[in-house]
Amino acid sequence: MSKKLLTTVFSLSLVAFASGVALSSAAQADEAADVAKGTAVAEEWDRRDWGFGDTESYMQMQLENRHGDQSIRQMRQKTLEVPGHDDGDKSLTIFDKPRDVKGTAFLSYAKIFDPDDQWMYLPAVKRVKRISSKNKSGPFLGSEFAYEDLSAQELKKYTYKWLRDEPCGELKCSVVEQTPTYENSGYTKMITWYDLAEYRQQKIDYYDRKNKLLKTLVSSNFKQHLGKYWRPYDMYMENHQTGKKTRLIFDKIEFQTGLKESELTKNSLKRVK
Amino acid sequence: MRSRFRLFKKVKLIKLAALVIVTGAVALGASIVSAGQAHADDEESDLYWEYSGSASLDLRIFPDSALHSGQRDQHLNPSIVLEPEFLVEWNDGDDRIDFKPFLRLDAQDNERRHGDIRELKYLHVDDGWDLKVGADKVFWGVTESRHLVDIINQTDGVEDTDGEDKLGQPMINLGIQNEIGDFNLFAMPYFRERTFPGRKGRLRSSLTVDTDKAEYESDLEEFHPDFALRYATVLGDWDLGLAHFYGTSREPRLLVKTDSNGAPVLVPHYDIINQSSADVQATFDEWLWKWEGIYRRGQGDDFVAFSGGLEYTFFGLIGDAGDLGVLAEYHYDGRDEDDAPGTIFDDDIFVGARVTLNDVEDTDFLAGMIIDRKTHARSFTIEADRRLSDRWTVEGELRLSDGIISSEPLYDTRRDDHVQVRFNYFF
Numbered sequence: 001m002s003k004k005l006l007t008t009v010f011s012l013s014l015v016a017f018a019s020g021v022a023l024s025s026a027a028q029a030d031e032a033a034d035v036a037k038g039t040a041v042a043e044e045w046d047r048r049d050w051g052f053g054d055t056e057s058y059m060q061m062q063l064e065n066r067h068g069d070q071s072i073r074q075m076r077q078k079t080l081e082v083p084g085h086d087d088g089d090k091s092l093t094i095f096d097k098p099r100d101v102k103g104t105a106f107l108s109y110a111k112i113f114d115p116d117d118q119w120m121y122l123p124a125v126k127r128v129k130r131i132s133s134k135n136k137s138g139p140f141l142g143s144e145f146a147y148e149d150l151s152a153q154e155l156k157k158y159t160y161k162w163l164r165d166e167p168c169g170e171l172k173c174s175v176v177e178q179t180p181t182y183e184n185s186g187y188t189k190m191i192t193w194y195d196l197a198e199y200r201q202q203k204i205d206y207y208d209r210k211n212k213l214l215k216t217l218v219s220s221n222f223k224q225h226l227g228k229y230w231r232p233y234d235m236y237m238e239n240h241q242t243g244k245k246t247r248l249i250f251d252k253i254e255f256q257t258g259l260k261e262s263e264l265t266k267n268s269l270k271r272v273k
Numbered sequence: 274m275r276s277r278f279r280l281f282k283k284v285k286l287i288k289l290a291a292l293v294i295v296t297g298a299v300a301l302g303a304s305i306v307s308a309g310q311a312h313a314d315d316e317e318s319d320l321y322w323e324y325s326g327s328a329s330l331d332l333r334i335f336p337d338s339a340l341h342s343g344q345r346d347q348h349l350n351p352s353i354v355l356e357p358e359f360l361v362e363w364n365d366g367d368d369r370i371d372f373k374p375f376l377r378l379d380a381q382d383n384e385r386r387h388g389d390i391r392e393l394k395y396l397h398v399d400d401g402w403d404l405k406v407g408a409d410k411v412f413w414g415v416t417e418s419r420h421l422v423d424i425i426n427q428t429d430g431v432e433d434t435d436g437e438d439k440l441g442q443p444m445i446n447l448g449i450q451n452e453i454g455d456f457n458l459f460a461m462p463y464f465r466e467r468t469f470p471g472r473k474g475r476l477r478s479s480l481t482v483d484t485d486k487a488e489y490e491s492d493l494e495e496f497h498p499d500f501a502l503r504y505a506t507v508l509g510d511w512d513l514g515l516a517h518f519y520g521t522s523r524e525p526r527l528l529v530k531t532d533s534n535g536a537p538v539l540v541p542h543y544d545i546i547n548q549s550s551a552d553v554q555a556t557f558d559e560w561l562w563k564w565e566g567i568y569r570r571g572q573g574d575d576f577v578a579f580s581g582g583l584e585y586t587f588f589g590l591i592g593d594a595g596d597l598g599v600l601a602e603y604h605y606d607g608r609d610e611d612d613a614p615g616t617i618f619d620d621d622i623f624v625g626a627r628v629t630l631n632d633v634e635d636t637d638f639l640a641g642m643i644i645d646r647k648t649h650a651r652s653f654t655i656e657a658d659r660r661l662s663d664r665w666t667v668e669g670e671l672r673l674s675d676g677i678i679s680s681e682p683l684y685d686t687r688r689d690d691h692v693q694v695r696f697n698y699f700f
Contacts, residue, residue: 063633071633072663099699100666101635102325115558117507125437126412130512130556135588135596142633242593262400266507267448267455271398273366 031161038160038176045199046155052229054080054259058251063143066243072097073141079152080259088112089152090264094272095141105272107264108133110152113182121269128269137186144215144237144246146186149206157182163191168202171195187214198222200230208241215239225255319363326357326373329697333475340688341479343472345381350475352379356391367398371409373441377432382474384484385431390441403448408441411459413503413514415554415563416580418602418623418641422550422565424518425501427465434476434672434686435654440465454506461499464521467541478685482527483538489521490544490571497521497545514552522546522572524614546571559586563602573612580604582623591628598627600641615682620646634660650677668695 061073074097080090088110095104103123110116116133136148158178165174173193180187188211193203200222208214219232235248262268333350355376362369373392379385394407411425425442432438443463449456469482491497499520506513525541532538552565566579582602590597604618625641636659644651651674658668670693677683 065633098660098663099325100327100660100697102699126410128412130554130561132556132559132561132586132588134558134586138588138596139594139631142631142635260400262450265450265455266512267450267505271396271403273362273369 034162035160038162038174038178041162041174041176041194041199042155042158042160042178045194045201048199049229050083052081052226053256054078055231056254056257056259058253060249060251061141061143061145062247062249063141064245064247073143078257078259078263080261080264085154085156086112088116088154090261091152092264092268092272103272105269107266107269108151110154112154112156115184116151119266119269121272126270128266130266134184136182136184143248144239144244145248148180148185148187149217149237158190165196168193168195171197171202173202198230200232213240223253225253229255319365321362321366323360323362324357325360325700326355327697327699328356329354329695331693331695334692334694335475335689337688337690339475341477341685343481344475344477345473347381350379350381352377352385354378358392368396370395379474382431382471384469384471385474387431387468389429391439392441401450403450405444405446405448408443409446410439410441411444411446413516413550413552414565415512415514415552416565416582416602417563417584417600418582418625418643419580419604419618421567421578421580421604421618422514422516422552424516424523424548424550425459425461427467427523429468431468431470431474440468454504457501457503457505459499459501459503461501461520462496464495464497464499464543466495466543467523467525469541475691476686476689478527478539480529480537480539483530483532483540486530486532486538486540487525488528488540488542490542491521495521510556512554512556514550516550518546518548518550520545522614526572526612526614544571559588560584561586569608569613572614573609576607576609576613578604578606578608578616578618580618584627592630595628595630595632598629600625600627617643617645617652617682622646636660645681648676648678648681650681650683651675652677652683664699666697666699668697669693670695 055078057077057079059075059077061075063071063073073095075093075095078092082089090110091108093106095101105121107119107121108116109118118131118133120129120131121127122129136151137146139145140147140150158180161177163175163177165172167173173195176192176194178190178192186208187206188209189207191205191207192201194200195202200219202219204217205213206215206217216238218236219234220236221233222230223233224230231250231253233250233253237246237248239245331352331354335348335350339346357374359372360369371392371394373390375389375391377385377387390408392407392409394405394409397404412423413425414420414422420436425444426439427442428436429438429440430436442461442465445460447458466484466487469484470477472481489495489497497520499518501516501518501520503514503516522544525543527539528542529537530540546569548567548569550565550567553563555562561584563583564579564581566577568577569575580602582600584598584600586596586598588596600623602623604621604623606616606619608616621643623641623643625639628638630636636657638655638657640653640655642651642653653671653673653675655671656668658666660666673690674683674687677687
């Protein structure tokens with residue numbers, strides 16, 4: 001739980017409230033209230049995922065261009081939760097298909113504000129390379145998902161502002177505007193629909209650097225794990241500017257597999273299984 | 274015609290068979306011991322196996338006629354490569370055996386027509402340590418245009434001129450990982466001799482290398498036990514490696530001798546060396562700073578050599594999402610001119626550019642030039658690859674040299690500029 005952040009938000013809203021009173025500006029008070037409300041929604045979303053420990057996911061990416069041609073990527077991802085709000089999670093992604101990249105592995109230590117630490121393993125030459133993580137907005141495997149869409153979603157990576165509550169399918173959602181706080185994001189903002197039943201991210205609209213709608217991610221087929229943690233098994237990303245689409249389908253997500261920190265090191269890349 | 278069916282020379286076949294038996298026996302022995310333990314735990318002993326690999330069709334095109342006598346004077350050099358891979362895992366992957374044989378069938382060069390055990394190893398992974406027994410490939414280093422500190426494996430010299438293809442090295446490798454870093458100990462009971470193009474092949478020296486006459490400083494010859502120790506760690510933005518190698522030099526000196534007919538040939542001579550090395554990469558946003566260096570004893574005067582440089586990437590510069598990387602590296606090598614193996618990297622600058630389109634087909638280009646600061650000799654390389662479908666990829670390669678003077682090691686291959694096209698099928 002980030003007491004610091006809450007305190008900050010609280011004091012910010014106090015300041016805003018105070019100045020609001022002083023200036024008799026209701027608008028500013030509203031603004032602060034919306035920030036507090038949006039932040040509270042995101043905090044609840046974040047809190048509900050605490051203590052997941054580790055996961056191992058088996059997934060398939062279906063890439064489709066505007067002519068409808070499809071290509072398939074298959075991969076596994078091991079994620080280790082790093083407790084606290086100052087460091088991101090660690091993850092190891094191993095590619096199985098297409099076959100020419102089979103065995104290629106990607107290790108990432110997510111950071112909140114600093115660039116992530118990333119290494120790549122190239123099986124043909126048995127080489128582990130430290131790579132630059134500056135390209136957060138770059139496409140992941142030629143898909144419509146950017147690295148930043150798939151890297152660990154940490155509370156402090158965004159500031160939040162509540163926009164409205166509205167129905168989303170059979171549920172009721174809070175619509176929250178999120179602004180990236182880290183450098184090199186490809187987005188000026190994201191609009192996220194959180195359902196108020198379980199605080200899951202049902203839908204995200206991504207706005208590009210020119211503040212034009214770029215992509216929409218719709219998550220569905222949510223399943224609950226260990227009676228607590230929700231994960232979408234279907235994530236569908238559509239690029240409105242290019243007409244390209246990517247569907248990310250999870251075949252299996254296992255929780256608390258006993259993943260050890262030693263399995264997510266630079267050394268372990270050379271012996272991925 | 275008959276000789277076409279004689280795939281390998283007898284000696285090579287015997288050596289290869291010995292290698293298979295030694296590594297196979299050790300790997301099997303180790304795995305049986307471990308498999309015995311595995312049965313204790315029913316749930317974990319599930320056996321998983323996998324068969325995959327690739328087959329490739331290579332075509333080299335040489336615009337110029339062959340220069341040396343004995344070379345097959347053909348402009349097209351087709352060949353086929355087979356590289357299957359077998360994997361067996363148990364204990365949830367903590368124990369596994371990997372087998373990766375390699376075979377190239379070359380239409381023209383008997384020496385390039387060769388097979389190898391790229392990998393045949395048993396690996397056990399534990400918490401904080403791992404053990405590997407068998408033949409494997411190990412890569413050390415950070416720079417792109419020369420792999421100076423990379424010493425465990427022998428270069429498969431008939432494969433390509435860039436020295437990046439390696440022969441499988443039999444080894445026992447114990448790895449220990451802790452908070453201080455990763456330690457790796459290597460004991461290598463058998464040495465692999467470098468391969469060289471045969472009399473009929475292109476990209477060779479004017480005198481051919483007679484690998485059957487190889488000489489060794491050690492009386493134990495290829496059975497001299499070689500050892501290595503490597504320490505690697507990550508300190509924030511810095512990736513650091515330190516290593517020491519003692520044993521048979523992977524680089525031979527080439528001595529001029531006469532064959533049984535009294536004709537001059539080159540004979541590889543393998544010295545016993547001690548080599549200490551360090552390699553460092555610093556990663557600062559778009560900048561990668563790289564340096565590696567060695568200190569070697571055992572080949573004439575002690576000497577140092579180093580390679581250092583940088584890579585800067587402009588992300589998203591090309592098209593929708595393509596990256597442009599620019600590279601520059603400098604190579605210095607202070608080796609003894611008479612008593613150490615020759616090198617082209619004595620005082621050379623490399624500049625290059627890498628284009629990664631980040632598209633669905635994973636299209637990549639790498640262009641580079643190495644220029645000798647003293648003689649101004651230049652060699653150029655352009656490499657490109659792209660996925661064609663879920664099972665096919667295509668690669669292209671262009672290698673040119675210019676202004677090579679007669680004292681340069683590349684002088685003998687000055688007529689061997691070529692284009693290579695390769696289609697890979699994955700199964």
